[in-house]
Amino acid sequence: MALFPLKDDNPLTRIPFQYVTAVLVGVCVAVFLWQVSLAAEGETAILGLGAIPAVLFGSRELAPELVLVPAPLTLVTSMFLHGGWMHLIGNMVFLWIFGDNIEDSMGHLRFLVFYLACGVAAALAHAALNAGSIVPMVGASGAISGVMGAYLVLHPRTQVLVLFMYMVTRLPAFVVLGLWIGLQVVNAAMIGGAPGGGTAWWAHIGGFIAGAALIVPFRHKTVPLFDGGGLPGRRGRTAPSRRRRKRRSILPDSRKGPWD
Numbered sequence: 001m002a003l004f005p006l007k008d009d010n011p012l013t014r015i016p017f018q019y020v021t022a023v024l025v026g027v028c029v030a031v032f033l034w035q036v037s038l039a040a041e042g043e044t045a046i047l048g049l050g051a052i053p054a055v056l057f058g059s060r061e062l063a064p065e066l067v068l069v070p071a072p073l074t075l076v077t078s079m080f081l082h083g084g085w086m087h088l089i090g091n092m093v094f095l096w097i098f099g100d101n102i103e104d105s106m107g108h109l110r111f112l113v114f115y116l117a118c119g120v121a122a123a124l125a126h127a128a129l130n131a132g133s134i135v136p137m138v139g140a141s142g143a144i145s146g147v148m149g150a151y152l153v154l155h156p157r158t159q160v161l162v163l164f165m166y167m168v169t170r171l172p173a174f175v176v177l178g179l180w181i182g183l184q185v186v187n188a189a190m191i192g193g194a195p196g197g198g199t200a201w202w203a204h205i206g207g208f209i210a211g212a213a214l215i216v217p218f219r220h221k222t223v224p225l226f227d228g229g230g231l232p233g234r235r236g237r238t239a240p241s242r243r244r245r246k247r248r249s250i251l252p253d254s255r256k257g258p259w260d
Contacts, residue, residue, distance in 0.1 A: 003176050004163040005097050010155055014220070018100035020108045024115065025092050028140055031080045032088050050136025051078040053127035060134055079119040081138035083198065091140045097160075098151045099144075105154055105219045114218045118146020118210045125206020142203040145184075146211025152177045153215050157227045181208050 012018070035042045048068030054060035055071050069077055082088040103111040122142020127133075156174035164171075181204075188201035216225070 003171070003179055005094065005176060006161045006163060006168065008097055008101070008155075008161070008173070009159045009170075010101050012100060012104045014104050014223075015107070018103045020111050020115075021095060021099035021103050024099070024112075024140075025095060028080055028082065028088065028092060032082050032085075035081065046081060046083075046136050046138055049074060049077040049081055050138045051075055051123045051127065052136045053130045053133045055134075056127050057131050059132060075120045075123045076116060078123060078136070078138050079116075079140045079143050082140070083138060087139060091144055095140065095144045095147065098147050101155060102147050102150045102215070105150075105215070105223045107220070110218050114150070114211075114214055115143050115147065117214060118149075118207045119143030121210035122146065122203040122207030126200045126203035129202045130200075137200050137203060139200075141200070142207035145181075145204045145207030146214070148177050148180065149208035149211030149213075150215035150218075152181075153212050153225055154219070154223065155227055157229075181205070184208070 035045055038045055044066060045068070047062065047066050051074045052060070052062070052071075055062055056074070082091065099111075099115075102114070106114060119140070119142050122145060123137060126137055126142070151173060156172065156177075158173045159170045160173050160176045161168060161170050162176055184201050184204040187199070188205060191201060
């Protein structure tokens, strides 16, 4: 990605610390270390815990010795596995930067449910467009894409510090996230929906759409959308106030009516 986020200027307002976001990062790191410890058997873990479209839809079956959990459960287990150190680090940076404010907007338990729901939606989007694939999909990217979609809806104007072409600069979130999802759509269209270069583009798109939609019912009702204004690039407007004008009667004081 041309724009790599480093931090955002968006302090927490409802919770003291992003406990669930921290736990999710910790679990993903711990699971990856477990994968690394398996050495040659790591591939078995990916086959048994990754989301394989053909297995999910019943057109293919894993060998009994490879089955670790029921196929539907791999929609969840797959989002805690990663294919390498760079895959893990990239995902965890995005989750840490954008996840805290989404957790802040809805609370700890709701955020956990939201995160898992986005991950499942992302995996299903990928599987639906690759129904015959026997390649396991792993990674938290789909769930984190949902977090990013939610962030775009809640905080489009927030400044994000990004690394761009070896330079550090600040850009509004709607530029950073808009370019990111645009790149996913372009890649998905060019590759035709199949995973290319090890990336499940449609999982990113599906997760992003799910997050943008689910943030509306999941957020606390006091948390405004679009930074409390209108769409990015437009100022939110409130209805003009009406001043109550005092009528001047043309009648003598003794004949003033109740409308004054």
